[in-house]
Amino acid sequence: MEEALRELFLKHFGGPAEAIAPLPGDGSNRKLFRLRGAGRSAIGAVNSDRHENRAFLSFSRHFRRCGLPVPDIYAEDAERGVYLEEDLGDVNLFEYLGANRDRRGLAPGVVDVYRKAVRLLPQFQIAAGRTLDYRVCYPRASFDKQSMLWDLNHFKYYFLQLARIPFHEQALEDDFRRFTDFLLETDRDHFLYRDFQSRNVMVRDGSPWFIDYQGGRKGALQYDVASLLFDAKADIPFALRGELLELYLDAAAELVPLDRPRFLKYYPAFVYIRIMQALGAYGLRGFYERKAHFLQSIPYAVRNLEHLLRTTELPVRVPALMQVFQSMVGSSVLRQYGDAELKLTVRIQSFSYRGGMPTDEKGHGGGYVFDCRALPNPGKHQQYAKLNGRDPEVVAFLAGEPAVARFLGRVYDLIGQSVENYRCRNFTDLMVAFGCTGGQHRSVYCADLLARHLRDKYDLPVEVRHRELEKGEAAVPVT
Numbered sequence: 001m002e003e004a005l006r007e008l009f010l011k012h013f014g015g016p017a018e019a020i021a022p023l024p025g026d027g028s029n030r031k032l033f034r035l036r037g038a039g040r041s042a043i044g045a046v047n048s049d050r051h052e053n054r055a056f057l058s059f060s061r062h063f064r065r066c067g068l069p070v071p072d073i074y075a076e077d078a079e080r081g082v083y084l085e086e087d088l089g090d091v092n093l094f095e096y097l098g099a100n101r102d103r104r105g106l107a108p109g110v111v112d113v114y115r116k117a118v119r120l121l122p123q124f125q126i127a128a129g130r131t132l133d134y135r136v137c138y139p140r141a142s143f144d145k146q147s148m149l150w151d152l153n154h155f156k157y158y159f160l161q162l163a164r165i166p167f168h169e170q171a172l173e174d175d176f177r178r179f180t181d182f183l184l185e186t187d188r189d190h191f192l193y194r195d196f197q198s199r200n201v202m203v204r205d206g207s208p209w210f211i212d213y214q215g216g217r218k219g220a221l222q223y224d225v226a227s228l229l230f231d232a233k234a235d236i237p238f239a240l241r242g243e244l245l246e247l248y249l250d251a252a253a254e255l256v257p258l259d260r261p262r263f264l265k266y267y268p269a270f271v272y273i274r275i276m277q278a279l280g281a282y283g284l285r286g287f288y289e290r291k292a293h294f295l296q297s298i299p300y301a302v303r304n305l306e307h308l309l310r311t312t313e314l315p316v317r318v319p320a321l322m323q324v325f326q327s328m329v330g331s332s333v334l335r336q337y338g339d340a341e342l343k344l345t346v347r348i349q350s351f352s353y354r355g356g357m358p359t360d361e362k363g364h365g366g367g368y369v370f371d372c373r374a375l376p377n378p379g380k381h382q383q384y385a386k387l388n389g390r391d392p393e394v395v396a397f398l399a400g401e402p403a404v405a406r407f408l409g410r411v412y413d414l415i416g417q418s419v420e421n422y423r424c425r426n427f428t429d430l431m432v433a434f435g436c437t438g439g440q441h442r443s444v445y446c447a448d449l450l451a452r453h454l455r456d457k458y459d460l461p462v463e464v465r466h467r468e469l470e471k472g473e474a475a476v477p478v479t
Contacts (some may be wrong), residue, residue: 192219
């Protein structure tokens with residue numbers, strides 16, 4: 001096959017390939033090479049699947065005619081299953097992202113590439129999709145019920161079973177059918193890129209170029225933007241995902257009438273099915289084929305599920321599927337695959353026992369509640385009664401009480417032990433609450449001091465809220 005690539009190179013460029021080197025493989029059976037000669041370079045592909053080759057080459061030529069940034073196809077030999085395409089360099093968006101992020105977040109250049117990518121996506125889906133030849137789609141011309149069930153069963157057998165996540169087979173099958181029926185209610189008359197994720201976006205001169213769309217077919221708009229924004233190991237900030245989704249919707253609305261509320265009604269379900277598709281692939285390549293690097297994405301996918309369970313609610317009832325997701329989110333084993341280092345956030349709040357115990361907003365069902373009522377109470381002194389635990393006078397009073405210092409020292413030790421353990425296990429959330437009689441003085445003071453201690457010692461995100469103070473005239477913001 002290398003000889004076939006050399007012949008294509010010679011025929012196209014008029015000179016021999018002086019060097020040919022294999023490129024790292026992806027999740028497919030296709031083999032890629034870089035050929036160099038006469039000051040020119042090209043990417044050579046070897047793939048025995050003629051149907052997949054035909055789809056990629058046809059789509060590439062169509063997208064080029066539409067003015068979209070995809071590789072130029074130089075030459076092909078359909079009989080031998082080889083072709084030459086434009087060399088877009090070595091840096092994909094995933095690698096560019098990794099090289100340009102630190103504790104402070106993503107570099108502006110990375111965010112700019114993402115913005116360009118989501119603005120260009122509707123050009124593929126809608127503008128170019130109108131005149132695309134869907135007869136060459138492979139393995140199906142549409143992301144229909146059959147395609148969806150293939151993905152869901154891959155998830156069930158290659159991920160859930162091999163990861164030993166318990167499920168009720170018939171109940172899960174029933175939910176799969178209800179879930180796919182819900183997804184099929186959407187408009188599915190656009191091009192669905194199918195694998196629109198950071199490794200399939202090359203970065204050249206600060207701009208995105210797109211590859212690996214050979215699995216494309218007709219489908220819903222929601223799927224591809226969900227694929228990019230919930231690309232597991234890319235792990236882009238959730239706030240940025242919201243901004244990028246809005247940019248995508250603005251760009252799509254320029255090309256087609258767009259009912260945003262209807263789009264957003266179905267969007268979380270497409271995020272779920274994309275995550276399940278990816279997990280099925282991680283299970284097949286990682287658990288079954290023993291390619292360990294695929295398992296490194298699992299903790300990030302689990303964190304994405306955790307976020308969805310907390311922030312969205314599906315309009316379709318799928319209890320068995322939701323139970324599977326809850327089991328995955330609650331699994332410490334899944335969070336520890338590979339070299340993932342997920343960020344732990346500690347959420348601290350103060351409250352009054354008169355108003356009831358605080359609830360666990362993240363759904364973990366754990367954490368700490370400390371009773372501050374055994375501590376000296378500034379509220380019994382008239383000069384402090386109308387103040388709270390953030391006022392200097394109250395701070396000075398509590399800071400001078402040895403019992404408060406002893407109490408907080410024990411709290412620091414206990415919470416520190418959990419922080420260190422949770423970080424090693426890739427847990428993403430720890431709840432701590434302090435309660436007192438009125439929720440104004442002791443609990444507020446203790447919550448603020450613990451937050452300061454954790455930020456100083458562990459350099460981790462800490463959110464603080466004071467439930468009873470928020471009920472006043474001006475709500476105290478989360479800090």
